[in-house]
Amino acid sequence: MNTLPSQRNAERGAFSSFEACRNSQKGPVVILASGASARQFPLRDFAHLPVIAMNGSVALTAACAVKPFFYVCTDKSFRDQQPELFATALRDSQRLALWPEQFVGADIPADTECYPLHKADTPGLIDGLRGHGSNHVCSRALWSKRARSIAFSKDLASGYYDARTVAYVALQLAYHLGFEQVLMVGVDLDQSLGRFYEDDEGEHSPCGLDQHWDTRILPSLTLMAEQVVNEHFRVYNLSAVSRIPPEIIPKIGLPEARRMAV
Template identity: 50%
Template sequence: MKQMPFVEAKPVADKKLALFAPVPAPWRSSAHPLYLNDFAACRNVESGAVFIIASGLSAKSFPLEKFAHVPMITMNGSISMFMNTDIKPSFYACTDRSFSKQQPDLFNYAMAVSQRVALWEDHAQSSHARPTGQLYPLSKAPKPSWIDVALGRSKELVTDHPLIAFRKRSIGFSKDMSQGFFDARTVAYLAIQLAFHVGFSKVFLVGVDLDEKSGRFYETKDSINSPCGLDQHYYTRILPSFELMSKKVIGDDFMVYNLSDISKIPASVIPRISVAQVEAMLHQ
């Protein structure tokens, strides 16, 4: 992707915030400037297939290196699957501000090897690790008003019925991350929105089990584990978000497939396929 020139710098918490600039700083030092990129700079820069590597137990059986030639998006501690490989994630996403303290080695590794990183700006500012790739600050998408919907505004923010007022935040899907993303209470859903934004058209989900009882494959009983709210939010936010995506976003130009045979997402919402079927699709 063509590098964007430096256009602005302003003091932020004794550092300089440079917009649209590449990151020159060593990844382990917070003494260096933190540079933020606008999401518009990476819109539609990719194409074709992408794997999204999540943290469900089923991810452990996925032959990651077999598909090293295919771009990958990963998140949180799922980056551990990339250790001892030459694979550099196309995007790394983390919405858990405490993750860098709970799993510092994994977070630092993600900052060191990922081509692009999506974090909350305050998390990026407070972290001692600086990404060697491009950093994109996350923001939540606003809920479009019924007037916006009626007049055809905010077409890139696909939402549920605009007149449903009982939700604090609407269920939705962002096709343009510069307008923010919709939080479904699972970072895997953010990763799918990232995939759409950068231009991928065929998404393969790995480890999107959404089974709270099974836990995350990289956590152990001796590690500091992040709280999990999958069961709490499954029927109120997670499943409705995937259902909306299935009905209003997925189509001939954007397909999503689930490689987890133990996923809680119904096959009627996201079709399931095997690794062998993925291989066949990639060779078409």
């Protein structure tokens, strides 16, 4: 089921509503990141599934003639660092989730649905006690605002929580939309392996995976695994070289992924 409510973006600034698309989907979705392992993924075999692409992973969707169901970019400098890839994302994607200022002056087809991103407020003390609210789950921390900011948004109309990797935003988007099985591709989260679309001669975007791994990325993924994943929302990692421990997000191979994708 790949159809969202019709919300034509006839004029720049006429944004689509995250509220309207909440729980509008079901079944499996591919989250396509930019880790080196994405090179080995046979995207054409999964082209019948919705794909949430991000940052430079549109290099692979374009090569495989796949139109991303959603494209997510939270790096405001990405357009300047990788202008060709950003233009490809705007041209090819059915739906865009960007900061409002990223839409300004952008060449976007008139029928593309544009969803403005914003960060969610840090959960308060009561939510720190309970560990959840109506629209999110968070770390159970009383007096540490920083610890409570480790959270997962179930409703992107209320904003997303930042884990210093756009893949975590894509996971929150997948939950918001109602997808039930998430197949993560290229989510290596290993700075030493680099991005599949970058080479020695081209432009390289900054990377802070090592800097934020222990403080933001791993705690956020652990929270999701413990408090969000259930029989209605399961997440699987197709990267054999991923830094994410399999006890947090289980690793599967292509045969199992293909069975889910039927």
